Amino acid sequence: MKNPTQTATEVPSTQPLEGKMFSENGYTLELATSEAAVGSRVPLQFRIVDATGSPLIRYTDTHDKQLHLIVVGRDLTGFQHVHPELDASGTWHVSVDFAHAGEYRVFADFTPDGGDGITLSADVHVSGAYDPRPLPAAAATTTVDGYIVSLDGAAHAGQTSKLTLSVSRGGHPVTDLQPYLAAYGHLVALRASDLAYLHVHPDGHPGDGVTPAGPAITFYATMPSADDYRLFLDFKHDGVVRTAEFTLTADNATAPVSEHAHAHHGH
Known part of the structure; x- marks a missing residue:
């Protein structure tokens, strides 16, 4: 990262x-x-x-x-x-x-x-018999170990998208997320068609006096092409790192971004 x-x-x-x-x-x-x-x-x-x-x-x-x-x-x-x-x-x-x-x-x-x-x-x-699983449909919420994680934001090919993921448990927002690898959350995005790896940028830093420790974690990403993307959010709470998974579909609202375009790297 x-x-x-x-x-x-x-x-x-x-x-x-x-x-x-x-x-x-x-x-x-x-x-x-x-x-x-x-x-x-x-x-x-x-x-x-x-x-x-x-x-x-x-x-x-x-x-x-x-x-x-x-x-x-x-x-x-x-x-x-x-x-x-x-x-x-x-x-x-x-x-x-x-x-x-x-x-x-x-x-x-x-x-x-x-x-x-x-x-x-x-x-x-x-080795062994391969039984591939179908890609889950796009959805606004997912669950992991009793936590509900919601995704707010749409993706358009070639445009920077603001993606906000919010964590709750037992009907209450989680406001005491713990820093994990110097952030409140890490997001990895993979394009479903070819598993290309997309760098995603988080907003803010733990301890900066501005970034809250939940429930919302905000990221910025540019999906270069219209496709399905699988999102994996790592977050830490009560001393345990968990991963929430989403499918996000980017529509073809604009022309694809060159996959060789220069950009700052970061999660």
Whole structure:
């Protein structure tokens, strides 16, 4: 996740979809293996190597971590946001949940020391009979562990959209969200048609004297094309991080934004 520096008045007019390649800007994501078995704690190892083939070992912390790893099934189920550990050789180690057979996409979101933020991706095939789940229909609310999370905002292709997600429990708004990775919420958006990765910008920062600790968390995003997008909101309350999931459809109100347009990176 890239460290946000923007406010609502500084939102860029364009944002690129990323995570569609395993190699970009001189860096490559190398998985130790692209095959795995179904399991709840499957070891996953990988390296980020530079143009010379040497492993990258120096990173700039973004949202309190050197690297954020997103794992999700090709059918957009089984979302995980985890933080691997880096050993002295430049190899990252983490355990992930491959609950079902099929294809999974792995996204490595990081910033090389002295460089710009990059998101690289690779696929892992989990052996067994693949039974893909249909994409849930777009809805304004979802539930997770007794919490109700509502989504307010519409998305139009090529336009910056304000998306406000509000958290409640037991019929009462949650006003004491806890900072998680230097924010009250993290939002990842993936385009349903190809799992392209969309950077989303949060509004405000915990401890800035302005941003409330809930119930509302506001983000700004530009959907480059008319499509369905799956949104994953991580939020922390009572010491536990939970993930709320939504489907959001962007209509074709304007021309698509170039996926190679320059933008500030950040969640």
